[in-house]
Amino acid sequence: MKALVLEKAGQLSLRDIYIEEHFGVDDVRIKVHTVGICGSDVHYYRHGAIGPFVVKHPMVLGHEASGTVIEIGNGVKHLKVGDRVCMEPGIPDPNSKATRLGMYNLDPSVRFWATPPVHGCLRETLVHPGMFVFKLPDNVGFDEGALTEPLAVGVHAVRKARIKPGDMAVVVGAGTIGIVTAMAAMAGGCGKVIVADVVQEKLDLATSLGMIAVNAIRDDLNVIVAEVTEGWGADVIFEASGSEAAVSRVFEPLCPGGRVVFIGMPPHPVPVDIVSAQVKEARIETIFRYAHAYPGAIRLIESGKVNLKPLVTDRYRFEDSIKAFEYAANPRPSSVKTVIEL
Numbered sequence: 168m169k170a171l172v173l174e175k176a177g178q179l180s181l182r183d184i185y186i187e188e189h190f191g192v193d194d195v196r197i198k199v200h201t202v203g204i205c206g207s208d209v210h211y212y213r214h215g216a217i218g219p220f221v222v223k224h225p226m227v228l229g230h231e232a233s234g235t236v237i238e239i240g241n242g243v244k245h246l247k248v249g250d251r252v253c254m255e256p257g258i259p260d261p262n263s264k265a266t267r268l269g270m271y272n273l274d275p276s277v278r279f280w281a282t283p284p285v286h287g288c289l290r291e292t293l294v295h296p297g298m299f300v301f302k303l304p305d306n307v308g309f310d311e312g313a314l315t316e317p318l319a320v321g322v323h324a325v326r327k328a329r330i331k332p333g334d335m336a337v338v339v340g341a342g343t344i345g346i347v348t349a350m351a352a353m354a355g356g357c358g359k360v361i362v363a364d365v366v367q368e369k370l371d372l373a374t375s376l377g378m379i380a381v382n383a384i385r386d387d388l389n390v391i392v393a394e395v396t397e398g399w400g401a402d403v404i405f406e407a408s409g410s411e412a413a414v415s416r417v418f419e420p421l422c423p424g425g426r427v428v429f430i431g432m433p434p435h436p437v438p439v440d441i442v443s444a445q446v447k448e449a450r451i452e453t454i455f456r457y458a459h460a461y462p463g464a465i466r467l468i469e470s471g472k473v474n475l476k477p478l479v480t481d482r483y484r485f486e487d488s489i490k491a492f493e494y495a496a497n498p499r500p501s502s503v504k505t506v507i508e509l
């Protein structure tokens with residue numbers, strides 16, 4: 168079948184590829200409709216590796232996908248042929264200890280699309296376990312289906328923060344993950360959400376979504392948070408930038424007894440002043456992807472509490488996938504999400 172294949176760092180081709188797929192009773196075959204390009208796809212394209220994951224053989228990219236069910240195993244009861252669906256891209260070993268404990272995202276043997284050596288979803292069709300395929304409500308489109316993947320990260324982060332009604336949250340970083348986290352925080356009960364970044368175009372989007380935008384080049388985040396909270400500090404801070412400078416100062420705008428959730432992944436170890444967290448008895452949480460977050464994310468979209476439509480800023484056809492990646496590697500500053508439509 169036709170697929171967008173990363174041959175090696177910097178070299179993509181749209182070509183036929185044979186992918187061995189076993190279709191079992193609990194599986195679903197899906198015709199792929201829309202795929203979002205993620206920062207990790209672009210990173211593999213440019214560098215051929217993320218940390219220990221190195222592209223050694225040609226690999227199909229993409230992990231944010233929606234599509235239509237075209238074949239169904241006898242054991243799958245919650246779907247039928249013709250259903251519009253989105254897919255959770257990580258497949259754990261169902262018998263692993265982590266999976267049995269409910270933390271299937273932490274299963275060391277999880278197979279995640281477009282994380283070498285596992286092929287991704289930028290291809291015509293794919294086979295996926297039914298338990299990781301979710302029906303889209305009638306009012307949720309294919310774009311939003313594909314973007315359920317990043318939203319699931321935000322939902323997972325917000326659950327880890329254990330938000331209380333009216334909480335004041337700060338999201339550091341206004342990339343896709345920062346914005347969907349801020350959306351999930353608002354939908355999850357926060358009374359105010361401040362989003363900080365250094366790119367004004369990204370902050371303009373945050374403002375248009377009802378968040379308080381802080382340009383960290385022009386303004387001091389600590390001062391703004393103090394103004395908004397009468398000097399108390401933010402109840403929750405979501406670190407979604409992965410930037411060394413931001414991470415090292417992350418506890419400064421936090422209130423006593425507050426919570427910090429680390430979402431962004433700094434490329435190198437970052438020195439952090441532990442005492443600045445201790446004097447506030449900060450509760451520190453981390454996340455790695457998500458578990459059990461898709462159904463909740465889909466309900467937020469269906470109910471209108473989260474509107475992902477403004478995040479789709481750029482669209483390419485499957486035939487132009489290579490162009491799409493060249494663009495996504497060097498996008499205009501106001502670009503949020505580039506999608507490819509098959």
Ligand SMILES: [Zn+2]
Pocket residue numbers: 205206207230231316317
């Ligand atoms: Zn992603």
